[in-house]
Amino acid sequence: MDTFLQACLNGLMIGGFYSLMGMGQNIIFGVMKIINFCHGEMLMVGMYLTYVFHAWLGIDPYLAVPLVALTMFLFGALFQHTLITPSLGTHSFTNLLFLTVGMGVLLTNVAQVIFSSDYRTITTGYSSTILSFGPVTVALPKVVSFGVLIVISIALFFFLKYTPVGKKIRAVSQNPIGAQVVGIDSKKIYMITYGLGAALAGVSGALLTLFYVINPTAGSNFGFRALIVVVVGGLGSIPGAFFAGIFLGLLETLVSLFIGPSLRTLVVFATFIVILVIRQNILLRRA
Amino acid sequence: MSIKKLLVVMACIAALCGTAFGAEPPIRIGAMYALTGANAAIGTNIMRGVDFAVKMINEAGGVNGRMIEVVRGDTEGDAAKARSVAEKLVTQDHVDALLGCHQSTLTNIAAQVGEANEIPMITAISTVDNLSENGYEYFFRMCPMNSVYVRGMFDYLRDQARATGHEVKTIAIFADNSNIGQEIIRCAKIFAPDYGMEIVATVEYQGGQPDLSSEVLTLKKANADAVIAESYINDATLLMKTLQEQNYKPAILVAKANGYTDPTFLQNNQGISNGVASVVEWNPDLTKGQDINAAxxxxxxxxxxxxxxxxxTATWILKTAFEAAGTTKGSAVKEALEKLDIQGKFPNGPEIILPYNRIKFEDHTFAGKQHYQNNVYASIAISQVQDGVYKTVWPLEYAGAKIQYPAQYK
Known part of the structure; x- marks a missing residue:
């Protein structure tokens, strides 16, 4: 029972990251209907930014979170405005596919050139502090990170629901032409949206640094899971992405514990396919 | 003037005269390692050993008066490049012998080229068992193969009881699902019964995952006397962090080098890795090779x-074989390598600095498979992280430090 509780807690902690990644991916998809294939690599950039802030400027990883978010927001907005927005006009799916995939490859290689393929970690005074709750234990940075991402999720939800910019984002996502008709500058909204998505990926990376290993290919695993989260949680749904991420984290740790670590990914993907099929059937029946 | 210095001076004079009167050309050794790309750090480091040996040999008069020249072949760590690099070395640079590679897949390809062109080749580093199963005549392996590494780990688990008084009855294996991880699991299953140990858990995890918590929980539940680990550097680091987090401290954790001996491992796991033991082929505190290492x-x-x-060491083997053969003809050097039997020290050269005392290439069988021309006397040492650095603790006779039990992970 203790082991089960511990595995659930572990699943919850890692699931939080899948949620955050999924939300970033989801907001981009919801508005622009494009899949951001370099989402994982943006997480990796977030990790290296945090590393740079910490190792070169001596800034604590948690204090670096807002800086990473801002940098990534600007990077994302620039990338959107200069490369993606012009491609959106072509209505070519392959164009956008290659653009985001290519950006991912570029980011990985740039990281390799600057930081080499060495694996790095960030250690702080509190990074190996372990908290015990009865029979279960958890690392302090994981608890703090989880708290931060809960706050971000709620803030994001309210931002989209109640703020003027959030409302505009939702308007563009529901009907881009209609939104333009009523005077919303959709290009600006695209920039904000993609910047927001990039910032969420960067923040995930920043929060991960205290208990994960930083390297140029660290993002791929998370990027891929973000896609699963988006599909399972429902396209465009922020709460959906949140719960799907947590579900995925729990599924992974429990499968690994009770079925076997070598079957971890297999079971996760099998479940993913089953969910897809069931949803498809439900949607077809509704139609 | 000491005899050694006199010899050097005489050799230099001989070499100078030789040049003046049209001496024999140098003996050329082709060295195939990754000198650029992701594995460049590893390849560059390997080349230092080759260059250092060649410098030592040439300064002492070369091979019967002929100098050795190293021709570098940059594989970039890429299997697709290995063949063309090997062919260039053999057909254009006309090397007399090959040394290489680091990754076993590339070594296998280079060995085929050597075999086809009758150029003797020694691998100093590639450990995958099946490399020596091909029956090539011109290919020799100096280093221990994977199964020997695993056997060494079991010897350590058995011998450490003498030093610590804690016998190991049950073991858990933590290995990733790559080729090498699966080989470790296979070998451990072969050896465990011979050593009277029981494998109580096999955690074959997927490398590069974001989280290893459940894998560690499985190990914790099994609560074995010792854990055998094989991981790449990212997983090795994540394992250290996860052991802390899940509050599991196996009394003995012994790893098969790889990620655990990566230069960044100690640096990235300061304060949480003391007590971790790992196979090493050599370590600066080994009681052998101190003078060589100082130079x-x-x-x-x-x-x-x-x-x-x-x-x-492999470069010295080639030198000894060339000397014994008296020629650079491939077939003669190959025969010299077959007959080579170095005990303790190289003729007119240094002691064997690795943790074994004899080098001889022999055919043998393991787990029903025939192996050819392996250095059957090769073995490994085991080091333990103590005060943040690796200290050799086994074989007990070459050990510079005592085994710390249980591992502290501090």
């Missing part, structure tokens, strides 16, 4: 490690 450190500014100590 090496003076030259390159860093200590030798397993790889450079092995490539250093």
């Amino acid at each position: 090496f450190k003076k030259e390159y500014g860093i200590d030798m490690n397993g790889h450079s100590a092995e490539s250093f």
Whole structure:
């Protein structure tokens, strides 16, 4: 029972990251209907930014979170405005596919050139502090990170629901032409949206640094899971992405514990396919 | 003037005269390692061992008066490049012997080229068992193969009881699902019964995952006397962090080098890795090779490690074989390598600095498979992280430090 509780807690902690990644991916998809294939690599950039802030400027990883978010927001907005927005006009799916995939490859290689393929970690005074709750234990940075991402999720939800910019984002996502008709500058909204998505990926990376290993290919695993989260949680749904991420984290740790670590990914993907099929059937029946 | 210095001077004079009167050309050794790309750091380090040995040999008069010249072949760590690099070395650079590679897949390809062109080749570093199953006549392996590494780990688990008084009855294996991880699991299953140990958990995890918590919980539940681990560097680091987090401290954790001996492992796991033991091919505190390492450190500014100590030794083997053959003809050198039997020290050369005392290539069988021309006397040492650095603790006779039990992970 203790082991089960511990595995659930572990699943919850890692699931939080899948949620955050999924939300970033989801907001981009919801508005622009494009899949951001370099989402994982943006997480990796977030990790290296945090590393740079910490190792070169001596800034604590948690204090670096807002800086990473801002940098990534600007990077994302620039990338959107200069490369993606012009491609959106072509209505070519392959164009956008290659653009985001290519950006991912570029980011990985740039990281390799600057930081080499060495694996790095960030250690702080509190990074190996372990908290015990009865029979279960958890690392302090994981608890703090989880708290931060809960706050971000709620803030994001309210931002989209109640703020003027959030409302505009939702308007563009529901009907881009209609939104333009009523005077919303959709290009600006695209920039904000993609910047927001990039910032969420960067923040995930920043929060991960205290208990994960930083390297140029660290993002791929998370990027891929973000896609699963988006599909399972429902396209465009922020709460959906949140719960799907947590579900995925729990599924992974429990499968690994009770079925076997070598079957971890297999079971996760099998479940993913089953969910897809069931949803498809439900949607077809509704139609 | 000492005899040694006199010899050097005489050799230099001989060499100078030789040049003036049209001496024999140098003996050329082709060295195939990754000198650029992701594995460049590893390849560059291996080359230091080769260069250092060649410098030592040439300064002492070369091979019967002929100098040795190293021709570098940059594989970039890429299997697709290995063949063309090997062919260029053999057909254009006309090397007399090959040394290489680091990754076993590439070594296999280079060995085919050597075999086809009758160029003797020694691998100092590639450990995958099946490399020596091909029955090639011109291919020799100096280093221990994977199964020997695993056997060494079991010997350690058995012998450490003498030092610590804690016998190991149950073991858990933590290995990733790559080719090498699966080989470790296979070998451990073969050896465990012979050593009277029971494997109580096999955690074959997927490498590069974001989280290893459940894998560690499985190990914790099994609560074995010792854990055998094989991981790449990212997983090795994540394992250390996860052991802390899940509050599991196996009394013995012994790893098969790889990620655990990566230069960044100790640096990235300061304060949480003390007590972790790992196979090493060589370590600066080994009681052998101290003088050589001191000179090496003076030259390159860093200590030798397993790889450079092995490539250093393999270069000396080639030198000895050329000398014995009296020619650079491939078939004659091959025969010299077959007959080679070095005990303790190389003729007119240094002691064997690796943790074994004899080098001889022999055919043998393991687990029903025939192996050819392996150095059957090769073995490994085991080091333990103590005060943040690896200290050799086994074989007990070459050990510079005592085994710390249980591992502290501090």
